[in-house]
Amino acid sequence: MTLNHILTTPALIAHGAARHGTRTAIETAQGNLSYAQLDAARITAARALIGCGIQPGERVAIWAPNVASWIVAALAIHSAGAALVPINTRMKGLEAGAILEDSGARLLFCCGTFLGDSYPAMLAPHRPASLERIVVFDGDVEPGASKHHGRDESWDAFLLRAAGTSMETFRSREATVRPDTLMDIMFTSGTTGRPKGVMTTHGQNLRAVHDWAQIATLRGSDRYLIVNPFFHAFGYKAGWLAALASGATILPHLVFNPERVLERIVRDKVSVLPGPPTLYHALLDMPDLAARDLSSLRVAVTGAAAIAPSLIERMRAQLGFDMVLTGYGLTESCGFATLCRRGDDAETVAHTSGRAMPGVEVRIADSNGAALATGETGEVQIRGYNVMQGYFGQRDNATDTVDADGWLHTGDLGTLDLNGYLRITDRIKDMFIVGGFNCYPAEIERLFSGHPAVAQVALIGVPDERLGEVGHAFVVLRAGEHASVEELTGWARRNMANYKVPRFLSLVERLPVSAAGKVLKYRLREGAGNDAGSDAGSDPKTNAETRAVNHAKTPENSPAS
Template sequence: MTSPPQTTPLALHAAAASYGDAPAVADGAVRLSWSQLLDSVRETARALIARGVQRGDRVGIWAPNTHHWVTAVLATHYVGAAIVPLNTRYVADEAADVLSRVNAKTLFIAGTFLGRDRLAELRASAPELGIETAIVIPVEGEAPVENAIAWSELGKVAEAVSLADAIARAESVSPEDLSDILFTSGTTGRSKGVLIAHGQVLASARAWADCATLNSADNYLIVPPFFHSFGYKAGILTSLVTGATMVPQAVFDVRETMRLIHDEAVTILTGPPTIHQTILDHPARAEADLSSLRVAVTGAATVPVVLIERLRGELDFEVVLTAYGQTESGGFGTMCRPEDSAETIANTCGRTIDGFEMKLADNGELLLRSDQVMRGYLDDPQATRATIDPDGWLHTGDVAIIDERGYMKVTDRLKDMYISGGFNVYPAEIEQTMARLDGVAETAVIGVPDERMGEVGKVFVVRRAGAELSTEDVLAHAKQLLANFKVPRFVEFRDELPYNAAGKVLKRQLREEKA
């Protein structure tokens, strides 16, 4: 038996050969078969080569979920470069920091999206940023952007490079070559780039798809953003290795989601519990035809047992699963199985998927080991050594328990990170941002429960003597410098914060006060 392709270019060749005219992407009026997706990827790859993109380069992408993202990521891989996804909620300073650290010379970027011209913001924020090629993903009716290449112009740019040269580049890509660098904030407050290679990510995608029973007959509505592992790796790449049809949704809107489920006969729906809960509770659900749904996968937050029961009972899902992973583990790790009970699915993160081992450290910390764990952090060997021990175990920072069946449940966090709407939020980053606000003496940020988002931020602020800071001042400062999901929902002013003998803020005490 021949082994499956170990690079995404070869996986795309295999998908086009196996599935041909079957649908690969359904994005509004744009319909791409697997053969057409291969053609689109090759044209974009030729354009990237024409613009000087080399094997091993880093290519940024700052855009919402559309068919362009699918082509862009696969074309980046096709030329042997690593994709660097940027959170669409980033402000320009955050995006510029990531792009400068990876030395990106090329950037796929959305035109005006959600009322923001990101390229103009980026150029104003960081005029020294060395982006040689900006490829603008279009918004309907938008005028051409100066000193940038419009998506529609890629075919003309590609004329300078032959198809044979693009295929030769694709075939030269190694399973050991980096496929992506996803950034995840650390406890120091500064994001860290996670290095993952082609062979690693494809092995994980196949294992996840097997657990989720994903196959070529499925229509996969991908609501989680492509810049996140849940959208990119458990969405695009699992579809690539199974032949499932990708149905991207740029912005979650529950009415539009329900319309897409009906119109596209969606069978697979993934995302944090918020998405599933919103559909269940929406008044228009009674009139919506959601009968095509087959598989739901959720995670990244606490999952109530009743949610699992309602997904099975009210939406008639055959398969409902929860899963666990970290960016450092390639986005994957553990997963429930279709036959598991509602209690197991709600109260555990499942057992290891193929290729992973797990155990608990003496302090209860969850450790994962796999060939699919990251190569390390970008330009940070010290942090890499602190995270992956000499025996290859990834220290997740999560405290967990493992039952006699090998099912794992996260019970606490060694660090202070909380999850808001499926996104990891690191208090240290917010606290550092707050420290730059004039009038702030000290701050502490914790996550507090929220019915819709899972958790939201609360910041405790100690004013400097004589300062007259208001709640509005604090929130305005945060909104200017932080992505929306990081902005605290609540502000409480204190005369002092509780500290331990070592001078560390007793966040557990702050949480217990609010319990």
């Protein structure tokens, strides 16, 4: 069986166990798993899931950082015929609870405490009734949670449930997983402000993963340090799944720190290190870089933000990468669409997102949907096997995103050159990217509206040297209410993922609106200019407060945080 014909993850892992056997699949400080052991582990966990009553097509969520159990649990979910729902570890309980409710997940795998936060405790006030069980990867279930939710249990206790499901029952269930079986539902925020669950199948994802790994030249001897979070397509599909499809060794990385990453590159002989541009900037800024042995580094894949050709050149010269690629994709396209190729020069890698992957079409269209000529600017549209099945529970609404001819409307503006290389020039929507993470103003504005003192809020993205862009919120308070910039920012930190929390916040008397009552964000941008602390129509006191506000830095996985 060739890899081209392995279009389900259970088949992929079984094939990997038969082919690679004792080769290390996952290497961590807590211990290693060979390909054969990973296969056995995912079978045990899948049997336990079946023992919990999880049925084909049901949803199971994971809310945890990059640990080996994340991969085992994900493969078990796939093997049981269920759909994986990854949850962003930067989310707070309110946000995670909404995704769990919208997905109807019956079971959640999560970490106990990470970066000082107890995930079960954060979720407790927002836990939907549909969530029947929480399985905690590290440690025992807290007594309070166990008292109120008797089915919650530790990872070890959960695995004991495998004994209640025979291998015959498991094999029968595993056999129902087909290329067209729903593999995951990845929630992505949209212009409506409510995250939508993107549905994709095993066959779609594994075909894309295989082609991506081939273009990136992944191979069995590679040691892949995965700093990108597993909840994101970059760390999941172009991350550990691509590594397993190539027979490589996965090196999960919990918390981003340039010094620790450099230490791991040297100690663990890392050869593959994808990430956002901010990751490479941070490494290049290390004072003792030249003294490190980075000769093992081979492949870098980046994107999601503007890149200077000088960065590509420095990555090759100072970090020693043999190949640096950039790419483009959306959650709605399995995370894949275009990719540069080996041999592309620094200008091409920096200024484009590569060309379409095999089996994928990319075109530029005008506002009426008509294809534009080479070099003309219009909406980037994608068509191919990788386009999503729709939004979970919103199949009718997906027609606004994927038209009758199968074209995925990305909302991004771009051009194609004579060689088919894509250049992203702007965004149709208001979305901005904070160090590689998409921020959608409508969603953040909706979250802010939950504060009792807030009457109106408008959010824009403003330039930032380190992260590319950051958020600037303009807030109108309710009549008679009082709230300081510090109080509002603190509330946001408690209720939103850190990358969503605006770096700058201005209290204003009113927002600029059109005759129809629509907020004129271009006016806010004009006021903010290139200085996020500049006057945006507020009084001098507000402007002084704005300059004093700083977005909290979090040390988790990506330097984007």
